[in-house]
Amino acid sequence: MTTTPQIDAPAATADRVAALKRGGGDRSIPTTRRSRSEERFAWAMITPTVLTVGVFTALPILASFALSFFNYNAITAPHWAGLSNYTALLHDSVARHALLVTLMLTASIVVGQTLIGLALAILVQRRVRWLRPLFRAALFVPLLVSAASISVVMSYVFNDQFGVMNYYLNAIGLPSVAWLSSSGGAFMTIVLVVVWQQLGFTFIVFTAALSAVPEEMLEAAAVDGASGWRRFRHITLPMISPSILFVGTVGVINTLQLFDQPYVLTQGGPGTSTQTMVLTIYQQAFQDLRFGYASTLSVVLFAVVLLATYLQFRLSRRWVFYS
Amino acid sequence: MVDLAAGLEHQATAQMSCNSFMSRKAMVKMSDALVKARYSRRAFLSRAGVAAGAAGATYAGFGYRPGKASAASNTLTIGLNGTTQAAAALKQTVGAAFEKAHPGVTVNFMPVQGTDWNEYFAKILTLIASGTPIDATNIATEGLQLFAGQGLAEPLDDYVRRDRSELKGYFQDVHPLLIESAMYQGSLFILPTDFNCGNMYYDTAIFEKHGISRPDSTWTLSDFEAISRKIGKGNSNSVAWDWVVRLWGSWTSWMYANDANLLTEGRWSGGGWMWDTFYKNNPAAKGRKGGWNWGAPTANDPKVVEALQLMIDLKKQGYSSSPDLGGGTTLQGLFASNHIGMTIGGGFWAGGLHNAGMKSGQFDVQFFPKWATQKHLLGDAGYAMFKKSANKDLTFEFLKSLTSASAIGSLVNGNVSTPTRRSMMTASRYGATGPKHWQVFYDTLDKFPNTTPIPAPSYYQAMNNSFITRTTQAMASGQAKKALDALQSDLEKLHKGH
Numbered sequence: 030m031t032t033t034p035q036i037d038a039p040a041a042t043a044d045r046v047a048a049l050k051r052g053g054g055d056r057s058i059p060t061t062r063r064s065r066s067e068e069r070f071a072w073a074m075i076t077p078t079v080l081t082v083g084v085f086t087a088l089p090i091l092a093s094f095a096l097s098f099f100n101y102n103a104i105t106a107p108h109w110a111g112l113s114n115y116t117a118l119l120h121d122s123v124a125r126h127a128l129l130v131t132l133m134l135t136a137s138i139v140v141g142q143t144l145i146g147l148a149l150a151i152l153v154q155r156r157v158r159w160l161r162p163l164f165r166a167a168l169f170v171p172l173l174v175s176a177a178s179i180s181v182v183m184s185y186v187f188n189d190q191f192g193v194m195n196y197y198l199n200a201i202g203l204p205s206v207a208w209l210s211s212s213g214g215a216f217m218t219i220v221l222v223v224v225w226q227q228l229g230f231t232f233i234v235f236t237a238a239l240s241a242v243p244e245e246m247l248e249a250a251a252v253d254g255a256s257g258w259r260r261f262r263h264i265t266l267p268m269i270s271p272s273i274l275f276v277g278t279v280g281v282i283n284t285l286q287l288f289d290q291p292y293v294l295t296q297g298g299p300g301t302s303t304q305t306m307v308l309t310i311y312q313q314a315f316q317d318l319r320f321g322y323a324s325t326l327s328v329v330l331f332a333v334v335l336l337a338t339y340l341q342f343r344l345s346r347r348w349v350f351y352s
Numbered sequence: 353m354v355d356l357a358a359g360l361e362h363q364a365t366a367q368m369s370c371n372s373f374m375s376r377k378a379m380v381k382m383s384d385a386l387v388k389a390r391y392s393r394r395a396f397l398s399r400a401g402v403a404a405g406a407a408g409a410t411y412a413g414f415g416y417r418p419g420k421a422s423a424a425s426n427t428l429t430i431g432l433n434g435t436t437q438a439a440a441a442l443k444q445t446v447g448a449a450f451e452k453a454h455p456g457v458t459v460n461f462m463p464v465q466g467t468d469w470n471e472y473f474a475k476i477l478t479l480i481a482s483g484t485p486i487d488a489t490n491i492a493t494e495g496l497q498l499f500a501g502q503g504l505a506e507p508l509d510d511y512v513r514r515d516r517s518e519l520k521g522y523f524q525d526v527h528p529l530l531i532e533s534a535m536y537q538g539s540l541f542i543l544p545t546d547f548n549c550g551n552m553y554y555d556t557a558i559f560e561k562h563g564i565s566r567p568d569s570t571w572t573l574s575d576f577e578a579i580s581r582k583i584g585k586g587n588s589n590s591v592a593w594d595w596v597v598r599l600w601g602s603w604t605s606w607m608y609a610n611d612a613n614l615l616t617e618g619r620w621s622g623g624g625w626m627w628d629t630f631y632k633n634n635p636a637a638k639g640r641k642g643g644w645n646w647g648a649p650t651a652n653d654p655k656v657v658e659a660l661q662l663m664i665d666l667k668k669q670g671y672s673s674s675p676d677l678g679g680g681t682t683l684q685g686l687f688a689s690n691h692i693g694m695t696i697g698g699g700f701w702a703g704g705l706h707n708a709g710m711k712s713g714q715f716d717v718q719f720f721p722k723w724a725t726q727k728h729l730l731g732d733a734g735y736a737m738f739k740k741s742a743n744k745d746l747t748f749e750f751l752k753s754l755t756s757a758s759a760i761g762s763l764v765n766g767n768v769s770t771p772t773r774r775s776m777m778t779a780s781r782y783g784a785t786g787p788k789h790w791q792v793f794y795d796t797l798d799k800f801p802n803t804t805p806i807p808a809p810s811y812y813q814a815m816n817n818s819f820i821t822r823t824t825q826a827m828a829s830g831q832a833k834k835a836l837d838a839l840q841s842d843l844e845k846l847h848k849g850h
Binding site: 102103104181184185188189190191207209210211212293294295296297298299300301302304312315316317318320 | 691820829835
């Protein structure tokens with residue numbers, strides 16, 4: 030049995046505080062020449078990233094926040110607007126509707142891609158393992174193609190009159206669906222297209238997560254008489270819960286910023302049925318030339334993303350299991 | 353592909369099961385070094401200050417200087433609504449000719465691509481806001497009043513007056529209607545190089561298949577409906593009629609034919625200098641003034657509602673598909689593959705259909721049918737000089753060079769638009785692409801003097817947004833009046849704000 034050396038904790042803390050007050054580092058940690066060289070190397074490595082993130086992410090975010098207090102049309106100089114953009118937002122039914130549509134699309138897409146991705150991963154992992162390379166490639170290809178290009182192709186696929194979707198529906202005796210020309214159809218089409226494109230990502234994450242579930246644990250449970258569902262519910266699901274949180278969080282962050290598909294396929298229509306927040310921001314900024322107000326919408330969307338992510342992590346404490 | 357996906361999966365698996373990579377080891381070491389290197393508040397703030405300063409300096413280096421004037425030099429930067437290849441082609445033709453005539457001068461075309469003019473203008477405005485110096489840019493009717501009304505474009509009046517003898521031949525060759533639509537508040541902002549009226553294209557194979565002969569030039573809405581009935585209700589092969597949701601050439605052509613408009617039509621006073629200088633004895637110039645003045649919205653006028661309701665009814669009856677969105681490429685693809693009997697198109701469709709694989713003779717064009725009137729809609733394009741250009745004289749020299757037949761020929765090469773110069777409308781021009789009745793394009797201006805530009809006030813961008821939203825709303829709900837009441841409300845707000 031080893032004995033832990035006794036440390037006078039308050040005294041040690043006092044020493045460190047004193048060292049910090051002198052302006053030096055924490056002298057209680059020995060600094061060798063090697064570790065200083067490693068530190069310098071580490072700084073050299075992360076500096077380009079810090080600068081890139083600072084210039085292209087942090088500063089634009091700060092600039093957007095500042096711009097939200099101005100009226101700016103990109104032609105004349107910005108002028109101070111105080112909180113008027115924020116009060117205008119409170120009375121803007123279009124922006125409120127866009128936020129609602131965005132949240133509905135996010136819920137539908139994230140649930141869809143998580144459930145289908147998980148179901149496919151389980152199917153491939155447990156039943157048709159030999160098909161894994163084929164599934165992996167087939168589902169991954171759409172991820173490599175730009176969303177705008179896919180949307181252009183999908184505008185042909187989902188064309189009400191000549192699209193292949195309605196062709197096959199008619200071929201099996203079903204009536205045509207107004208995929209892009211009805212409110213419900215357009216919403217469903219956007220969900221289908223995004224879920225289809227993102228499926229490769231969720232499939233790969235879940236396949237990897239399922240591979241990491243210890244076989245011996247599942248076999249032991251089987252020997253103890255646990256049914257397939259119970260093994261999934263009480264072993265597999267808890268073991269892959271961090272991946273579900275990851276897919277859900279990334280999915281929510283991405284989908285709250287949905288733009289390409291509604292822009293190309295529906296331009297937010299019919300009416301405003303697929304009008305997302307980012308599409309509204311784009312239209313306000315680059316078509317209506319209201320850069321200040323668009324920045325206000327961006328700030329609100331940023332807050333929504335932040336809140337959604339915080340809630341996901343907060344709630345994850347109840348159901349995510351870290352082994 | 354399989355390798356890439358497999359690699360990602362492997363990496364994800366490895367990270368999940370905490371397998372160590374070589375690089376991971378090094379990374380852990382480095383992060384340890386950073387974590388262990390604890391800093392005092394002063395040390396941390398000094399490092400953070402350096403980082404923020406570096407980031408700020410880099411950011412400032414991008415030049416956030418809205419509306420920055422171009423530096424006076426011998427280089428002209430011209431915004432082009434087109435691809436890099438189109439810019440390279442123009443550089444070799446129009447650019448090279450200008451550079452040869454002006455030794456020491458360089459012309460650079462800056463290609464800016466957009467699905468439509470709306471997107472193109474948005475990008476140009478963003479470039480201006482970011483301080484990119486541009487001397488002149490390609491604009492169309494859609495953006496003329498946007499750029500002129502916002503004080504971005506330079507009126508060309510003084511330059512045109514100064515060089516009137518050189519420009520006389522150009523103006524004599526260009527229909528006054530095209531010039532009037534290039535004016536705003538009595539001033540000229542572009543020397544139009546190309547234009548497009550909303551005519552009716554038809555698929556000759558579909559017409560022949562259903563025993564339909566070429567419609568007469570005075571055909572009416574009833575004739576159009578009779579042809580639609582002959583082609584029959586939509587099936588998986590073809591529909592009688594299709595269109596794109598946009599201000600130029602959509603249901604708006606029917607609105608014009610019903611003698612209505614989204615905004616009150618008016619004309620700016622002034623412009624007499626133009627008509628007196630170049631069109632004194634031209635009867636087509638009689639009564640023309642200083643450009644189109646778009647007044648109070650009239651979007652829910654019964655005649656406007658009637659026009660949109662016609663589209664809804666055609667769709668309900670099965671004679672039309674759901675309209676296309678965006679720049680019209682899907683519609684062009686469907687037409688080129690013989691799925692559409694009739695659609696609205698201008699001269700630019702000739703080149704577009706040819707590029708999409710249609711041969712001369714497979715499609716033809718006629719005037720738009722008469723309803724209450726046979727008024728056509730119009731859009732023209734050219735190059736506007738920016739007020740902030742530091743090379744104004746040189747820029748105008750370049751704009752002037754674009755009015756020559758050879759320059760316009762390069763700009764509309766392959767019939768991607770219709771030349772404004774009447775003398776360029778020849779059988780040989782349309783020999784390769786078609787249509788057979790190419791005369792329709794310019795005859796529209798002569799035979800229908802009430803041809804009117806699309807309603808594009810200085811708030812065009814926002815108006816177009818609302819127009820698309822309300823049109824798709826009407827087509828989905830089947831309620832034209834309700835959607836147009838909403839459009840009227842949107843436009844009233846925009847009109848009031850400008």
